[in-house]
Amino acid sequence: MQESTLVSPDEQHAAPLAVEMRAICKAWPGVVANDHVNLAVRKGEIHAVVGENGAGKTTLMNILYGLLRPDSGEIFVNGQQVHLSGPRDAIRLGIGMVHQHFMLIPPLTVAENIILGSEPGGVWNVLDTRKARDHIMTLSQQYGLPINPDARIADLSVGLQQRVEILKMLSRGADILIMDEPTAVLRPQEATELFAVLRKLVQEGKTVIFISHKLREVLELTDRITVLRRGKNAGELVTRETNQAEIARLMVGREVLLRVNKTPAKPGPVVLHVENLHALSDLDLEVLHGVSFDVHAGEILGVAGVEGNGQSELVEALTGMRKVTEGKVTITPIKDGLPGETCDITHLDARSTRKMGLAHIPEDRRGSGLVLPESIEDNSILGRQRWPEFSWRGLVLLLSKITEWARRLIADFDVRTPSATVPVRALSGGNQQKVIIARELACNPVALVASQPTRGVDIGAIEFIHRRLIEQRDAGKAVLLVSAELDEIRSLSDRIAVMYEGQIVDIVGPDATEEQLGILMTGGHIEKGKEEGAQ
């Protein structure tokens, strides 16, 4: 394994290793997840493990936490070789892990979740909630992580749930904290808070292993970086001596364009017209208070906003998944540069809006984008299974055509999979997203609604997806892009609509600064003169 060549003076007296994994191998039929992977984490550092989805980060961490047993390789914790036969062993060695999908039990309380598995008094004792509560309050004060021990997990925000996970590790006396993509589910403010917490924990003598593919975070937070690529070590870096481009290159194995290259838009006629749209939330309160905008052929309209200001409901209302209570949505196909017949799609259901040419990349790919246990083939025609290309009179599926179609999508969209028949559940997040994008784009839509298209997707796939969205724009489609990532909105959009409390407060140009967007997103106004003076 290559050692970092530049060793700064203070690192010559580097702390001893908290964790050392040597030549770890783990394979499943058809997939080699870890191929002689090495990892060396020093005591008291924040060590990043980065790599694309499917690079083997999570597998490596699951091995370190005893959830998976390696086919070969050695693990040392604090200098001692260990054999982990389950999480119980890892916990005993002071290893804690916060999984990407939280390991919390929703109907149980915070206190019950934290003590589970290491209850005071042992298994056969009476559940002592008071003692548990006191214990948690002490921890919570010690580390500055306020929490209500009696709250049910199901009632907590994602940020608070993560806090419970961290407290759970600390309550077991964990010294080595594994954080598996902890920011994937957090809002920006929550991520900032998390970083402060992790820094504090390191000051208290803990060691943190930070799994991520968000390079900005890795650079901001960590001390050293181990890069994995396709199950192998791709490099080990000292954070303050590297940069985004270098990490990205090691991760992907080639130069990566971190900025999107695009030509100026050539907007055509209006394709998607939204007028005074009103809709109710799941709690029957009005969340959209008269949203109006147009998306032209050949442009990307970005929708920015703090999450929870009606963006999700807007997308659902447009795509036939939420009832529109007032207002109008129309779609106008473009033929040979000329607008065709305008269709009112306000009250159509999801199947009919899709038929009218409105493609939809939903924000929750696991929940509404894919049927996880089903194959890529089946998922590749989802929502279009009645189309004459795929079925005889909408009754009998034409399986060979579907197979052919799925294989074509896999090739065209670079979906990395052993075959077209594997369940999509077995794919990495980025490849799952590619299946959705392939399905939606390959049907030659009139307009495209893309909601959080790169959420939880790795850097190589992000680049790919961004290129595809630009391609759609350049092919004269109208693209509505809803994203919580301001960078994404700013680099892709030709115009940016800012949503605040269920309304579009302003539509600005792509050169609006992050600061200006931030003001709009929180309900402020920017003066027109200032906007022009920007950049």
Add this chain to the structure above:
Amino acid sequence: MFWHIFLRVISSSDLWAATLQFTALLLLPALGGVISERSGVINIAMEGMMLVGAYAGVMGAKATGSVVGGVLIAIIAGSLLALVHAIVSVNFKADQIISGIAINLAALGLTNYLLPLQTGGQGVPSLGNNLRLLNISLGPISNIPFIGPVFFQQNIVFYVAALILLGIHFLLFHTNAGLRIRAVGEHPQAADTAGVNVQLVRYMCVIGSGALSGLAGAFLSMGIAGIFNSDMTAGAGFIALAAMIFGKYTPFGTAGACFIFGLGEALSVRMQDTGISPNLLSTLPYIITLIALVGLVGRTVAPAADGIPYEPGGE
């Protein structure tokens, strides 16, 4: 005429004593179902476990010449059958419904096969009073009018069932072990990462459900009937299953549901001289249940991981 008889039946202590007897009979397997499903293993095989328990109880009592021996053998028999279910569904991750159906059918076939072999074809084995589980009177309080005969002259198993009800409630909601059971049934992966042995918890709970069903079987054959008949459980295990769901997988809710079913059972026996078909009468509790399910109880939510085998480290 009808109302006259109805009022007489309703006001008799016999009806309520019989109701509580049936309630206890249903409650034991239903509580077994509660702990099994709370740990995430669907158990529809209480019927078969009861039947085997009923058979083993009678045969065991005869063989050992002791009531306690019979009851223990019934409990062991129920537990062994449950162990099969645990192995099939926890280790081999097979479909738990199919395993349950297979166990029910096998139990019926097995008892029908063994019965003539062991009795030499001499009809059904009945027990003398010395080998039966008998009703006991709890001292002077058993003489209180109405209350006494209803509550304090019950079969010994009734009192045991009442204690088990309290015990299971306490176990599930007031002990660390109960926390683990609930956690394993809701989110086994979370429990595993927290250091809980998911398989062990599930094994214990399934075997516990078999033990309780076996005890219920002994109650039926050694207590209520004093005899073993082919297929004598006659669906009681399935009614217990319904009571568990109706009771929202909680011990007390389940007990309430068992009481409604028990009342229906007792009514259909006692109301026969009203001239209404007893078959029709026996549908009454279920009609009440349907109405209650729609109007009063609301949606029943099973434990989130109920029926899903656990795959460690999987996604």
